[in-house]
Amino acid sequence: MAKRLKQHAIWGRGSFILAATGSAVGLGNIWKFPYITGENGGAAFVLLYLVCVALVGIPIMMAEIMIGRKGRANPVTAMSNISSDIGSTRLWSIIGWMGVLAGFFILSYYSVIAGWTLDYLVAAIEGKFGGLNGESSNELFNTLLADQSRLVQWHTAFISMTALVLMFGVTKGLENAIRFMMPTLFILLLILLGYAFTTGEIMTSARFMFSFNIEDLSWNSALLALGHAFFTLSIGMGAIMAYGAYMPSTASIGKTVITVAVLDVLVGLLTGVAIFAFVFATPGIEPSSGPGLMFVTLPVAFGSMPMGTFLGIAFFGMVVLAAWSSTMSLLEPGVAYLHERFGFHRISASLLVAGAAWLLGLGSVLSFNQWSEQELLWGMNFYSCLDFFTTNLLLPSGGLLTAIFVGWIMKRELSAHEMQQDHPRLLAVWRWVLRYVSPIAVLAIIINLFFPIATRLVAD
Numbered sequence: 131m132a133k134r135l136k137q138h139a140i141w142g143r144g145s146f147i148l149a150a151t152g153s154a155v156g157l158g159n160i161w162k163f164p165y166i167t168g169e170n171g172g173a174a175f176v177l178l179y180l181v182c183v184a185l186v187g188i189p190i191m192m193a194e195i196m197i198g199r200k201g202r203a204n205p206v207t208a209m210s211n212i213s214s215d216i217g218s219t220r221l222w223s224i225i226g227w228m229g230v231l232a233g234f235f236i237l238s239y240y241s242v243i244a245g246w247t248l249d250y251l252v253a254a255i256e257g258k259f260g261g262l263n264g265e266s267s268n269e270l271f272n273t274l275l276a277d278q279s280r281l282v283q284w285h286t287a288f289i290s291m292t293a294l295v296l297m298f299g300v301t302k303g304l305e306n307a308i309r310f311m312m313p314t315l316f317i318l319l320l321i322l323l324g325y326a327f328t329t330g331e332i333m334t335s336a337r338f339m340f341s342f343n344i345e346d347l348s349w350n351s352a353l354l355a356l357g358h359a360f361f362t363l364s365i366g367m368g369a370i371m372a373y374g375a376y377m378p379s380t381a382s383i384g385k386t387v388i389t390v391a392v393l394d395v396l397v398g399l400l401t402g403v404a405i406f407a408f409v410f411a412t413p414g415i416e417p418s419s420g421p422g423l424m425f426v427t428l429p430v431a432f433g434s435m436p437m438g439t440f441l442g443i444a445f446f447g448m449v450v451l452a453a454w455s456s457t458m459s460l461l462e463p464g465v466a467y468l469h470e471r472f473g474f475h476r477i478s479a480s481l482l483v484a485g486a487a488w489l490l491g492l493g494s495v496l497s498f499n500q501w502s503e504q505e506l507l508w509g510m511n512f513y514s515c516l517d518f519f520t521t522n523l524l525l526p527s528g529g530l531l532t533a534i535f536v537g538w539i540m541k542r543e544l545s546a547h548e549m550q551q552d553h554p555r556l557l558a559v560w561r562w563v564l565r566y567v568s569p570i571a572v573l574a575i576i577i578n579l580f581f582p583i584a585t586r587l588v589a590d
């Protein structure tokens with residue numbers, strides 16, 4: 131008989147939506163999305179990404195929440211209990227394991243980059259953006275990247291902030307934090323958007339983001355769109371599964387997931403539009419594509435705009451909140467696992483997992499200076515490797531296994547029972563997509579990615 135845990139905390143109805151949205155909205159939306167859209171054909175890429183969200187992201191997210199809520203435990207225990215309850219092999223708990231591991235890997239580098247946003251928030255408060263031009267802004271960013279001790283300091287600060295919230299537990303820590311952070315984040319976004327309107331460049335910006343350049347699309351863009359759909363929705367690694375364990379039984383999973391996905395996509399699109407509006411309103415700078423957009427181009431815009439200091443603080447404050455609510459969900463599966471499975475106190479569990487991720491993160495810190503040219507695999511350094519394998523391999527395969535487990539191994543009645551608040555027709559569509567469409571799409575894309583790499587290796 132599977133080991134049962136004592137029932138743990140359940141959140142209020144709105145808290146789950148806020149927490150899942152907090153997990154979803156992060157650096158992925160604000161930092162990555164605008165520049166990969168720019169590089170991969172604008173609207174053509176957005177369309178591809180929306181298809182991935184609808185056909186793969188939403189169904190898998192529903193499956194994850196269903197498992198978490200049914201299991202009422204951390205991803206490893208939930209998967210192990212459910213699989214043994216339905217008479218299947220407990221090996222399925224590998225889904226939970228991969229999740230805990232992927233979360234840990236992602237947290238290690240995510241916290242380093244989130245650390246830069248803290249540094250920029252402080253710079254904004256100190257008024258350091260005033261009078262920046264392209265060159266001096268570039269220099270500001272490169273000085274930060276070259277300064278190992280400053281990078282370590284911010285990485286330490288960020289991971290500590292994350293661990294601190296989790297130490298207080300599921301209700302006092304996570305739920306309370308999220309109820310304050312998310313409304314603040316939305317208010318900041320509204321302020322920024324409102325201001326972006328007054329620059330008069332909203333239309334130029336929208337045209338730039340949504341111009342349809344089909345010729346820039348490639349197989350690689352399809353992989354990017356899928357990987358990004360997983361990354362931005364926080365699925366494929368049990369983060370949402372872990373949160374699902376705290377979702378009230380009376381809430382509808384389908385409606386919740388659609389709300390979260392819509393909010394997540396909207397935040398990505400709206401921040402993109404606001405960012406490019408600021409950039410277009412600043413004479414003399416180009417909408418640089420690439421990772422420098424947020425840390426190099428945008429500060430120049432803030433530095434030359436009326437109320438720029440205030441806007442810079444609002445913007446980087448928003449990014450810090452978005453990243454923080456995301457790292458919380460990356461840490462939670464590991465912490466819940468140690469707490470529930472081995473009886474660790476949440477304080478020691480948080481310190482242990484965060485400490486280990488901190489250590490691994492030092493490799494990413496070095497990847498931006500000393501090791502930046504150090505090729506680990508296929509031309510990628512330590513950080514790029516971690517990012518590439520977690521986003522493009524671990525998350526999609528975690529999602530694929532989840533889709534197979536829920537679509538093919540679990541009986542329909544069982545999942546239908548957990549989802550009785552949802553309309554039967556919606557459930558039928560969901561199950562069909564989860565059985566046939568999501569796994570095939572994920573497989574096709576993974577094979578297309580790794581097949582060329584494999585042939586290249588053979589050719590070498």
Ligand code: TRP
Nearest residue numbers: 154156157158361362364369456
């Ligand atoms: N979704 C977050 C972002 O867009 C990152 C994130 C948080 C994440 N938790 C996750 C990604 C779990 C994958 C899996 O920035």
